Amino acid sequence: MDDLLNVSGVSNDDSDEEHLTAAQVLEKLEQAWMNERLSPNLMECKSQIVEIMLEQIEEMEANIQRAQKGDLKISLHRLELDRIRYVVSSYLRCRLEKIEKFAPILLEREKSKSDDEPSKLSPEEFAFAKELVGNVDNHFKSSALKHMPRNLQNIALHEITSRPNLDHYVFLRVHQREEGVIVDPETDDHAEDRVDLEVGAQHLMRYQPIEQLVENGAVSLI
């Protein structure tokens, strides 16, 4: 029964590789969820966190099953579980929406990137994106393109799908001090466009210059 009380709090089992408590995993997940929902571009997939969280959910569900019926705590735990599951689903759903929207572009990037660059898609998401693009392509071909004059039958999906708007402005909060972030790399005079990001400060900035900072956790979107 004691274990049950740890639904949202610290769990004494530290089975995960990073030695995080359940609460820390949840915090990381929520962070990733917020970032994903607020960023215009697809971010790296936190599959490990999702995996750990889902295992936790499974465990907690088993605990609830074992608990006595009619216990008041059960419904509280169940609500907590529902909430966590909502965050996981919403996180993955949000990613899926972006993947569906930008699939051809994402696949093109996977193809052209160097090997040491991390992939933004998990292997499962990659498979999904690939099937989706193949499907859409097929549909275009069989429904219209193959009936068109020969010189018009080709299309490159990654050239005609809309791209994520990296100039989108985002609110962000700083966790690690960063000096001299170039706000507008396109201008020649960099000296005027540098900002120092102090810990705890909040900014409204273009997404593109800070994309990498969000990815490595130095700042988070709010």
Add this chain to the structure above:
Amino acid sequence: MFGEKALDLIRELHRSRDGTLGPYNEDVVRQILEEMQILYEANQEDVAQVVQNDSDQSSLTAIQVRHDSLQRNKRCLLAYLYNRLMKIRDMRWEFGSVLPPDIRRNMSEREVQWFSNYNRSLSSYMRSIGPRGLDLTQDLKPPQNVFIEVRCVEDRGEIELDDGSRILLKKNSMHFLPRSQCERLIRQGILKQVA
């Protein structure tokens, strides 16, 4: 005027309300494709003439106009197809893997094919998440309460809940059920949440 019919298709898309799918306009699609064929052939002829007779540049403008019309037709047609696919995709999330017959009737044969392919990719993706898979079409709204009060809108017979108890869904009966169990039934319009 060239391209007029293609514009009609786009207008038709634009007019249809969010979340509804109009009938697939096979006729207009075919007419556009025919128009493209005519434009293409006319261009072939003129191009051949220009190649034969260098000094005669009078048809260049016509070729350009036809070429642009062809591109425009292609673009509109693909936009029409793509936007329909996205609507069909939304239906998958709303209604689940089996579409109501009245929506199915408005889809072309190839769209039905696309839908079942999409369905397959999506379910194999969802099965791959976590140890036992995760149905992402559930938990669409942040949960407020474990139990919610629902009223039954149509007769549905008996259903079994996760904990093994059975309830009878009779028209106008009221139930107090776990939210996770009735979310889908609410979206299908079988249950209605009260308060």
